Amino acid sequence: MPENTDAAILDGVPPTTQDGTALPQDTRDKARSLWTDAWYDLRRNPVFYISSLVILFLVFISIWPGAIAHTDPLQCDLINSQNGPSGGHWFGFDQQGCDVYSRTVHGARNSVEVGLLSTVGVALLGSVLGGLAGYFGGWLDAILSRVSDIFFGIPILLGGVVFLSAFKGGSVSIVSTFIILLGWPQLARIARGAVITAKEQDYVLAAKALGAGHGRLLLRHIAPNALAPVIVWSTIALGTFISLEATLSFLGVGLKPPAVSWGIDISSASEQIRNAPHMLLFPAGALSITVLAFILLGDAVRDALDPKLR
Amino acid sequence: MGRYVIRRLLQMVPVFIGTTLLIFVMVYGLGDPVAAMFGDRTPDPATAAQIRHDLHLNDPLIQQYWIYMSGIFHGDFGKASTGQPVSELLKSAYPVTLKLTIVAFVIEAVIGVALGLFAGMRRGRFLDTGVLAITLLVVSIPTFVTGYVLQYLVGVKWGIVKPSVGDGAPFNQLIMPGLVLAGVSLAYVARLTRTSVAENSRADYLRTAVAKGLPRRRVITNHMLRNSLIPVVTFLGTDIGNLMAGALVTERIFNIHGVGYQVYQGIVHNNPPTVVGFVTVLVIVFLVANLLVDLLYAVLDPRIRYA
Amino acid sequence: MTVIDDVSNVPAPDAALAPLLEVRDLHVEFHTRDGIAKAVNGVNYSVSAGETLAVLGESGSGKSVSAQAVMGILDMPPARIPKGEIFFQGRDMLKMSGEERRKIRGRKIAMIFQDALSSLNPVLSVGYQLGEMYRVHQGLSRKAAKAKSIELMDRVRIPAARERVNDYPHQFSGGMRQRIMIAMALALEPELIIADEPTTALDVTVQAQVMELLAELQREYNMGLILITHDLGVVADVADKIAVMYAGRIVEDAPVHDIYARPAHPYTKGLLQSIPRLDQKGQELYAIKGLPPNLTRIPAGCAFNPRCPMAQDICRTDVPPLHPVGTARGSACHFWKETLGD
Numbered sequence: 001m002p003e004n005t006d007a008a009i010l011d012g013v014p015p016t017t018q019d020g021t022a023l024p025q026d027t028r029d030k031a032r033s034l035w036t037d038a039w040y041d042l043r044r045n046p047v048f049y050i051s052s053l054v055i056l057f058l059v060f061i062s063i064w065p066g067a068i069a070h071t072d073p074l075q076c077d078l079i080n081s082q083n084g085p086s087g088g089h090w091f092g093f094d095q096q097g098c099d100v101y102s103r104t105v106h107g108a109r110n111s112v113e114v115g116l117l118s119t120v121g122v123a124l125l126g127s128v129l130g131g132l133a134g135y136f137g138g139w140l141d142a143i144l145s146r147v148s149d150i151f152f153g154i155p156i157l158l159g160g161v162v163f164l165s166a167f168k169g170g171s172v173s174i175v176s177t178f179i180i181l182l183g184w185p186q187l188a189r190i191a192r193g194a195v196i197t198a199k200e201q202d203y204v205l206a207a208k209a210l211g212a213g214h215g216r217l218l219l220r221h222i223a224p225n226a227l228a229p230v231i232v233w234s235t236i237a238l239g240t241f242i243s244l245e246a247t248l249s250f251l252g253v254g255l256k257p258p259a260v261s262w263g264i265d266i267s268s269a270s271e272q273i274r275n276a277p278h279m280l281l282f283p284a285g286a287l288s289i290t291v292l293a294f295i296l297l298g299d300a301v302r303d304a305l306d307p308k309l310r
Numbered sequence: 311m312g313r314y315v316i317r318r319l320l321q322m323v324p325v326f327i328g329t330t331l332l333i334f335v336m337v338y339g340l341g342d343p344v345a346a347m348f349g350d351r352t353p354d355p356a357t358a359a360q361i362r363h364d365l366h367l368n369d370p371l372i373q374q375y376w377i378y379m380s381g382i383f384h385g386d387f388g389k390a391s392t393g394q395p396v397s398e399l400l401k402s403a404y405p406v407t408l409k410l411t412i413v414a415f416v417i418e419a420v421i422g423v424a425l426g427l428f429a430g431m432r433r434g435r436f437l438d439t440g441v442l443a444i445t446l447l448v449v450s451i452p453t454f455v456t457g458y459v460l461q462y463l464v465g466v467k468w469g470i471v472k473p474s475v476g477d478g479a480p481f482n483q484l485i486m487p488g489l490v491l492a493g494v495s496l497a498y499v500a501r502l503t504r505t506s507v508a509e510n511s512r513a514d515y516l517r518t519a520v521a522k523g524l525p526r527r528r529v530i531t532n533h534m535l536r537n538s539l540i541p542v543v544t545f546l547g548t549d550i551g552n553l554m555a556g557a558l559v560t561e562r563i564f565n566i567h568g569v570g571y572q573v574y575q576g577i578v579h580n581n582p583p584t585v586v587g588f589v590t591v592l593v594i595v596f597l598v599a600n601l602l603v604d605l606l607y608a609v610l611d612p613r614i615r616y617a
Numbered sequence: 618m619t620v621i622d623d624v625s626n627v628p629a630p631d632a633a634l635a636p637l638l639e640v641r642d643l644h645v646e647f648h649t650r651d652g653i654a655k656a657v658n659g660v661n662y663s664v665s666a667g668e669t670l671a672v673l674g675e676s677g678s679g680k681s682v683s684a685q686a687v688m689g690i691l692d693m694p695p696a697r698i699p700k701g702e703i704f705f706q707g708r709d710m711l712k713m714s715g716e717e718r719r720k721i722r723g724r725k726i727a728m729i730f731q732d733a734l735s736s737l738n739p740v741l742s743v744g745y746q747l748g749e750m751y752r753v754h755q756g757l758s759r760k761a762a763k764a765k766s767i768e769l770m771d772r773v774r775i776p777a778a779r780e781r782v783n784d785y786p787h788q789f790s791g792g793m794r795q796r797i798m799i800a801m802a803l804a805l806e807p808e809l810i811i812a813d814e815p816t817t818a819l820d821v822t823v824q825a826q827v828m829e830l831l832a833e834l835q836r837e838y839n840m841g842l843i844l845i846t847h848d849l850g851v852v853a854d855v856a857d858k859i860a861v862m863y864a865g866r867i868v869e870d871a872p873v874h875d876i877y878a879r880p881a882h883p884y885t886k887g888l889l890q891s892i893p894r895l896d897q898k899g900q901e902l903y904a905i906k907g908l909p910p911n912l913t914r915i916p917a918g919c920a921f922n923p924r925c926p927m928a929q930d931i932c933r934t935d936v937p938p939l940h941p942v943g944t945a946r947g948s949a950c951h952f953w954k955e956t957l958g959d
Contacts (some may be wrong), residue, residue, distance in 0.1 A: 146325070149325045149328075150329050150332060152600075153328070153329035153447070153600075154329055154332065154333065155551050155554070155555035155556075155592075156555075157552075157558060158558070158589060159333075159336075160593060161573065162589055163336045165585070166337060182312055232519060237451070245453055247454060247559060250559070251558065251559065251574070251579075266454065267454075270454075273458055273466075274462070274466055280455075282460075283458075284455040287451070287455065288450050288455060292446070292447065295449060295450055299446070466778075514732060515736055515737055517730070517736070518728075518730060518736045518738075518801075519738070520690045520722070521690050521727070522722065522723040522750060523721070523724055523753070523754060524723075526719075528753065532741075533741075536740060536741075537738065537740055612739075612740060612742075613739055
């Protein structure tokens with residue numbers, strides 16, 4: 001490797017020797033890999049802790065909303081319509097006289113479910129298709145590229161409106177299916193690029209020269225090294241998918257009542273914003289904090305995995 | 311360059327067919343347009359049969375698509391539920407959305423690039439940290455939330471601007487909706503510009519430019535900016551489509567009678583020709599914008615041209 | 618004391634003139650997350666017109682950083698020059714204004730970088746990048762600058778210069794790109810050229826051609842040349858004198874032939890022994906044990922002591938000064954006599 005130390009110092013990265021290994025500084029330098037290194041960085045990053053805590057809390061209230069919300073989000077009394085926050089009902093009541101606090105807490109589940117389902121789906125479909133296309137190249141790659149071009153031709157929000165309006169009742173599974181359907185090409189591109197970079201690394205060529213088969217090469221040598229960008233993108237995507245679900249529900253094509261969803265609540269609150277702004281504030285705040293937490297987590301993970309951009 | 315343009319144009323043909331077909335299938339293939347038109351009522355069988363015949367719904371889907379597409383090339387987009395030709399709706403709605411998109415695009419490009427440049431050139435300082443934090447916040451808050459909050463605060467509570475946009479959508483009334491529409495993209499542009507500037511400002515060729523004894527101004531404008539803005543220009547171009555799609559949300563908040571409004575009406579009143587017509591035109595705009603961006607990209611970066 | 622430099626045949630620069638460039642007690646440090654990295658710790662060297670100085674050292678020895686300090690292209694911060702003087706034609710450049718220094722860059726002192734592909738702007742044609750020198754420094758028109766660029770490309774023997782002037786860096790081969798870098802450095806006929814590993818990224822056969830071209834042009838224009846390299850093989854043919862750097866200091870400094878014949882510092886000796894030689898076929902190749910020090914934690918005493926086969930107690934406590942060895946050389950080793958002797 002050409003002299004890299006001077007440049008490395010300029011980047012604020014510890015000097016390395018000619019073969020790129022870290023110089024001995026202290027014991028923690030021993031056998032540092034990308035992952036242990038990233039973990040070391042994450043543990044020192046307060047943003048990582050804060051966003052993780054928020055996400056853990058969200059997951060907790062999605063599983064046991066009753067643990068912190070004792071009233072039924074669907075049991076509403078018009079007598080309370082638009083009443084502001086009060087002692088027993090911190091967030092006040094909405095148009096239908098439902099408890100906003102309870103609805104906000106119960107709304108987490110649908111958002112988290114849509115976010116998780118669609119991210120897992122997109123990550124699986126995208127990384128498998130993109131990874132195979134990147135690894136094998138040729139006609140498989142050509143076909144995949146054209147197909148994803150077609151999907152890229154439709155802005156996701158527009159596609160969502162067209163696709164989901166064809167279904168009468170929106171449910172978590174339908175909304176997630178749609179997001180997977182239109183979301184995978186983006187991840188496929190990222191995975192494809194990562195695999196192409198990884199497969200040209202010397203150690204992969206070496207493993208190939210030693211007679212490793214396709215399966216072993218992909219799973220043992222390429223996948224672990226192509227994983228970083230996929231993880232970073234997926235974490236951030238989880239947040240944006242939650243936001244997308246809320247937007248679709250807001251437009252009336254995503255989840256539909258009686259489902260409890262932040263998007264629906266924001267949509268109905270928006271009509272009464274002049275009289276009762278609190279109805280908008282709480283679900284909107286919950287939604288924004290959730291999306292922010294995932295984006296921050298993704299950002300922290302990226303910083304840890306890609307130190308050169310600091 | 312000529313060969314690149316031709317190759318790129320040829321690539322666009324299957325993408326155009328694929329994308330429009332996908333939309334067509336979503337609307338006509340997945341649901342029953344006639345049942346949808348009548349909502350909860352059961353249609354009179356004779357009427358339903360007549361509509362099916364008029365809309366060619368009894369033909370195979372691919373043939374329907376063909377009939378529809380050849381109609382489009384003759385300017386015939388079918389009829390809306392009101393009996394108005396969809397092409398007339400298009401003519402009245404598109405200029406409005408185009409205006410809104412232009413306002414948003416200018417805001418996005420000017421403010422986004424400026425913020426990104428300042429942040430990228432002062433990395434780690436106060437301004438940089440501030441831009442990073444604010445853009446993150448903007449990305450996290452969904453557009454419809456910022457839209458309502460701004461409308462409520464600026465339009466209703468403080469009464470600085472009119473909370474909704476009047477007929478004809480004059481430019482001055484479109485500034486706030488444009489800002490809302492541009493918000494998330496603006497944040498992305500700022501972050502992308504920042505990263506790009508940061509990457510380029512430590513590039514070897516920039517060191518060369520300094521070593522050549524070029525004045526700082528020239529180093530920044532002719533070498534750093536030019537190179538840093540290439541990915542930003544690409545993003546801006548592809549974002550035109552997203553802005554037009556995002557108008558669905560913004561137009562609803564500010565009561566603007568543009569494409570978003572019409573598509574929404576089409577959905578609410580279950581009118582497939584309106585939806586497909588508007589979306590198809592949007593997709594065409596989107597594809598053409600992408601094509602222009604790719605060509606511009608090739609002009610800006612010779613490595614693409616000769617690849 | 619034995620006279621040892623009687624074999625030296627340095628082409629004596631005009632004694633009446635001060636050296637073209639003289640670096641005195643230069644220090645450069647970087648403020649990093651892990652502390653202050655002391656990259657250059659008191660370096661002295663000089664170059665006269667027509668003379669070639671080779672600065673030799675491993676990665677992190679400070680050879681590139683000191684050259685960038687001379688050129689004035691260090692990023693400050695994180696870099697800082699706490700101490701030192703850099704005289705060019707009798708004036709201390711560290712005391713000049715930014716604008717004065719800019720006018721020296723490219724016009725009087727030019728630099729050739731290691732990796733021409735990344736050092737040339739990928740989105741501008743080579744003609745534009747060459748012509749920029751004339752347009753900025755001499756105010757030539759676009760057209761005149763282009764004509765000069767073609768001339769320049771001819772000078773460095775790029776075939777079909779007229780047709781290729783509008784091509785982009787990635788369209789050239791590695792050797793041709795390095796010729797373009799040389800052409801760019803040569804454009805305004807500077808007094809001094811600093812070449813930072815100019816051939817490291819090239820194939821061996823191309824390396825020789827590029828080095829030859831550089832040496833030839835240097836003679837023709839009677840320029841001073843600082844050749845920064847880690848490759849002892851490159852140095853032997855072209856350099857007049859050598860400065861060997863280790864951990865930000867010059868450990869040995871001598872006319873080229875003396876060093877090859879009788880190194881006066883254990884580090885230099887180790888470097889020479891680690892060159893494979895045909896007459897030692899079958900023997901194990903010598904390697905200096907250990908790694909270069911971390912610049913934030915340079916060992917006390919002689920920085921080389923943890924790796925030195927001759928280290929004694931004094932090496933761990935006292936920094937060795939540059940002992941004069943004869944008239945034209947120096948060695949920063951407490952045991953330079955012993956090193957020379959065996």
